[in-house]
Amino acid sequence: MNTFDMLKVIYIIEGTIINKTPLRVGSSNSQIIMSAVDNPVLMMRRGDLEVPVIPGSSWKGLLRSEVERLVRSTEELKETYGDVWRACDIIELTENEELRKKEEENPCVVCRVFGNTGIASHIRIFDSYPLGDYSLEVISRVAIDRVTGGQSPKRLFTVQVVSPLTKWNFEMQIINIDLSEESPERKLISYLFGRIISGLQIGGGKSVGYGLVNIDEKSVRVKEIRTGKEGLASKSYEGVDALKELEVT
Numbered sequence: 001m002n003t004f005d006m007l008k009v010i011y012i013i014e015g016t017i018i019n020k021t022p023l024r025v026g027s028s029n030s031q032i033i034m035s036a037v038d039n040p041v042l043m044m045r046r047g048d049l050e051v052p053v054i055p056g057s058s059w060k061g062l063l064r065s066e067v068e069r070l071v072r073s074t075e076e077l078k079e080t081y082g083d084v085w086r087a088c089d090i091i092e093l094t095e096n097e098e099l100r101k102k103e104e105e106n107p108c109v110v111c112r113v114f115g116n117t118g119i120a121s122h123i124r125i126f127d128s129y130p131l132g133d134y135s136l137e138v139i140s141r142v143a144i145d146r147v148t149g150g151q152s153p154k155r156l157f158t159v160q161v162v163s164p165l166t167k168w169n170f171e172m173q174i175i176n177i178d179l180s181e182e183s184p185e186r187k188l189i190s191y192l193f194g195r196i197i198s199g200l201q202i203g204g205g206k207s208v209g210y211g212l213v214n215i216d217e218k219s220v221r222v223k224e225i226r227t228g229k230e231g232l233a234s235k236s237y238e239g240v241d242a243l244k245e246l247e248v249t
Ligand SMILES: [Zn+2]
Pocket: 087, 088, 089, 103, 107, 108, 109, 110, 111, 112, 116
């Protein structure tokens, strides 16, 4: 059983994310009212500065939907991993008490990693900030007519984006999923890192190619902290070795 009563192993994963295309995580309405541009990017105070941010919750939502898609498209892995190899519908769970109780008692593999109303998440993802210089630009886009699907040239709108090739920090922790042992949870984690390396889209404007990010493989650092009879043991890995540790091959 993976519980938090006892800490067995933690992986602290850090690296540098780069956005290949304009990146736009939008802000809430209250910030828009205060802003001089339409559709500003989400900013957060960091020290004395306001900087763009990719919230950890955005990462978590994105990674969760990635693994849901994997699980739903690989039914055959039920033969290997058993009945836990399924992905529940989290919205359905909030509306259906009986289903929710069932899912809390016998969670699907996605909930076993990401948590649900009854079990804690085994991963933590922190906010990403630019690691150095960045620039913001305002792009004019044409509104798509929702009825006809065509462009309506008079309906231009502007969005603020973070310029391509900005470097961002990435930090994630995996708690009590032992990556040295075969398990359905490990399968999800290794898949996720494969996706983060090959590239994912985060934020708004996905249909026009915005928000394509990936991690710089050489930048990946993993610190593994394990509890044993002799207390805490910690090991660190970088680059290719770090990816091996995450079961990315
Ligand atoms: Zn579930």
